Structure formats: structure tokens, C-alpha cells
Amino acid sequence: MGDSRNFSTERxxxxxxxYLLGEIEFENLQYTIDHLIIANRPRAAFMNVQHRLKAIPPKLLFRLMSAILNSSQEASGTYMLDSYHFTQAFILLTESGEIPVDQMAGLEFQFIDAFR
Incomplete structure (x- = not known):
């Protein structure tokens, strides 16, 4: 039974x-982001929380942004990132001071085209 439950959860x-998840309670926000990242759907996670970026702890937001680069298996053309919210995420990360400068620089470099 455990295997079928794991399969159901993964599926x-x-x-x-x-967007059908609606307004997620703060305590469920991290859970949702984590599970979408695990499912290789970080762009879907970002799209779901892009209007609530200030509610996401900086380290989780950094992990989400990194996952967009490294583990997205979403179909091309789906869950497109808009430059405004993407830029806001970088501003929040930079202003938080919680992410080392070298890690921020590496992330920004990989997203350089998004800022043009």
C-alpha cells in the first residue's frame, strides 16, 4: 500500500x-514549493508563488531559482517566467543578505538573458 500511495503522491x-492551488496558507507554501521542485517542476512552483515572493524564505527562493536552471522537465513554452517577477525575486534575494555574494553572482550570470 505504501508504494501505491507514493506513486499517487508523485503523480x-x-x-x-x-494556479488551481489558489492562495496557499503560509505553512503550506514551503511544502508546495518543495514537492514541485522534487517533481522537476520549478517553473510551475515559481508561477504559483510569483505574487507572494516576500512570503518565501530567501534560502528557499534561491533553491527554487537554482532548480529552474538545473532540474526543470517542464514542456517548452509552459509556465513561462515573466521578467518583472523574476527581477523582483533577484532583488529580494540580494536585499536579504542571506545568500553569499558568489552564489548570487553565479545565479545571476546563468540568468543574464532574462534581464535583457
């Missing part, structure tokens, strides 16, 4: 449409 996070 849920691979298939869920993020």
Missing part, C-alpha cells in the same frame, strides 16, 4: 496545475 505533483 499528483507531476500533474497538478499550480
Amino acid at each position: 499528483y505533483w507531476k500533474d497538478v496545475i499550480p
Whole structure:
């Protein structure tokens, strides 16, 4: 029974449409982001929380942004990132002071085209 439950949970996070999750309670926000990252759907996670970026702890936001680069298996053309919210995420990360400068520089460099 445990295997079928794990399969169901995995299938849920691979298939869920993020905007149907609606306004997520703060305590469930991290859970949702974590599971979408695990399901290789970081762009879907970002799209779901882009209007609530200030509610995301900086280290989790950094992990989400890094996952967009490294582990997205979402179909091309889906969950497109808009430059405004993307830029706001970088501003929040920089202003937080919680992410080392070298890590921020590495992340920014990889997203250089997003800022043009």
C-alpha cells in the first residue's frame, strides 16, 4: 500500500496545475514549493508563488531559482517566467543578505538573458 500511495503522491505533483492551488496558507507554501521542485517542476512552483515572493524564505527562493536552471522537465513554452517577477525575486534575494555574494553572482550570470 505504501508504494501505491507514493506513486499517487508523485503523480499528483507531476500533474497538478499550480494556479488551481489558489492562495496557499503560509505553512503550506514551503511544502508546495518543495514537492514541485522534487517533481522537476520549478517553473510551475515559481508561477504559483510569483505574487507572494516576500512570503518565501530567501534560502528557499534561491533553491527554487537554482532548480529552474538545473532540474526543470517542464514542456517548452509552459509556465513561462515573466521578467518583472523574476527581477523582483533577484532583488529580494540580494536585499536579504542571506545568500553569499558568489552564489548570487553565479545565479545571476546563468540568468543574464532574462534581464535583457
